[in-house]
Amino acid sequence: MTFSPEVTYARQLDRQDTLADFRSRFMIDDPDLIYLDGNSLGRLPLATGRHLQTAVDEEWGGRLIRSWNEGWFTLPERIGGKIARLLGAQPDEVVVADSTSVNLFKLALAALQAQPHRHKIITDDLNFPSDLYILQGVCGVNGRSPTHIQIIPSPDGIHGPVDAIIEAMDNDTALVTLSHTVFKSGYRYDMAAITAAAHRAGAMVLWDLSHSAGSVPVDLNSANADLAVGCTYKYLNGGPGAPAFLYIRRDWQKKLTNPLSGWMGQRNLFDFDLDYAPEVGIRRFLTGTPPVLSLAAIEPGVDLLLEAGMDAVHTKSVRQTEYLRRLWQAVLAPQGFYLNSPRDPEQRGSHISLGHEEGWRINQALIQEMQVLPDFRQPDNIRLGIAPLYTTYEEVWTAVSRLHTITSQRLYEKYSHTRQTVT
Secondary structure, three states: OOOOHHHHHHHHHHHHOOOOOHHHHHHOOOOOOOOOOOOOOOOEEHHHHHHHHHHHOOOOOOOHHHHOOOOOOHHHHHHHHHHHOOOOOOHHHHOOOOHHHHHHHHHHHHHHHHOOOEEEEEEEEEOOHHHHHHHHHHHHOOOOHHHHHHOOOOOOOOOOOOHHHHHHOOOOOOEEEOOOOOOOOOOOOOOOHHHHHHHHHOOOOEEEEOOOOOOOOOOHHHOOOOOOEOOOOOOOOOOOOOOEEEEEEHHOOOOOOOOOOHHHHHHHHHHHHOOOEOOOOOOHHHOOOOHHHHHHHHHHHHHHHHHHHHHHHHHHHHHHHHHHHHHHHHHHHHOOOOEOOOOOOOHHEEEEEEEEEHHHHHHHHHHHHOOOEEEEEEOOOOEEOOOOOOOOOOHHHHHHHHHHHHHHOOOHHHHOOOOOOOO
16 A cells, blocks of 8 residues: 555555454544553553452462462463563573562673673663663672673663674673663664673673564574563563563573572572572572562563564564554654654564654644643653554554644743653
8 A cells, every 4th residue: 555644545554454353352432532552561452450340359269379370370480481571582481570670680780790701881872761770789788899781871861882882891891781772762772682692702692682672573583682671561561560570591590690689589498498599590590578469460561462463463563563654754744843763663662752843742642632641751742552452553643633733833832841750
């Protein structure tokens, strides 16, 4: 089909969408709301409520503490094994635990402790700032200085500084850690290429998959990736504040030590030995008691992605983000919007960032009077997230149409420049 900026073209694309039926399996209580923030918080799968009701009424209410031996105890590995299938990993290489930040701390510190003769950590200025805060804290407890963190600047604030990162790798580099899909622009690194370069330098690599898991192809095993972390509340639709996951390649599991050694990682935890003896496999990176109800809420969203298949999800993501990019070029560029995401879909995740000198106020107008929910990232990024299981082409068209209305009629002028806490 030939691209058209008209709504009839969007509706034709929706009629041809092989994933269209998945939308009905999410709670959508306001059909007039255009939700383009699934890259921050995914929609609620309808099955989640029923799943949680069973966990509350039958498992907690009926079986009480017996439920630990009837499934609760192995939830971190069982759900981790399902997530592993989305990430090109083995089931025993992924476990669900803690938050992304805590997991990043554990794996980064473990990697540094395994390489005491190396000191440098390489990252970029596109990385999520929380990851940098964690790295600074890791240096503080590991005898390294924050000056050992080398932050490579992006050449344009959009694309990853691939050549500069590889050039910075040397025999003092212990760890390279990057967001696979960066949070502002949506730029996506070539995982295999970066990992191979780091390994040639003798360094380990730790990937943050928070904006990749459930939206773009990830093949940790093929890339020979060492370590990874990621959240479950974005494209995996696990719910607000849902526990995160961590990945450790099988051959590293016996070599790395969990710096937050706790009861759940103990080999024979009900022997109550006073000395810590870690589990042999991935469970050694568990620390405290698993949050059972929060863990249970993750599973239905993961099951939907497994049913749809990541190839189909990614194909639709590429088509929808490319459709959005072409609408920007035809409709929004003349209104002063500029593209803050890569043009090449092979270098792009599942969101598009559009910049505008009045980005913050335009974003407020979208939310307050246009029934469109995006999010905003400094200094000028309006992020439009595509979640292929429930985002329609007509929703994308409608969002662009309403952005055009806001700017052409200058509706944003009534809104304050003052920023809210959560954007």
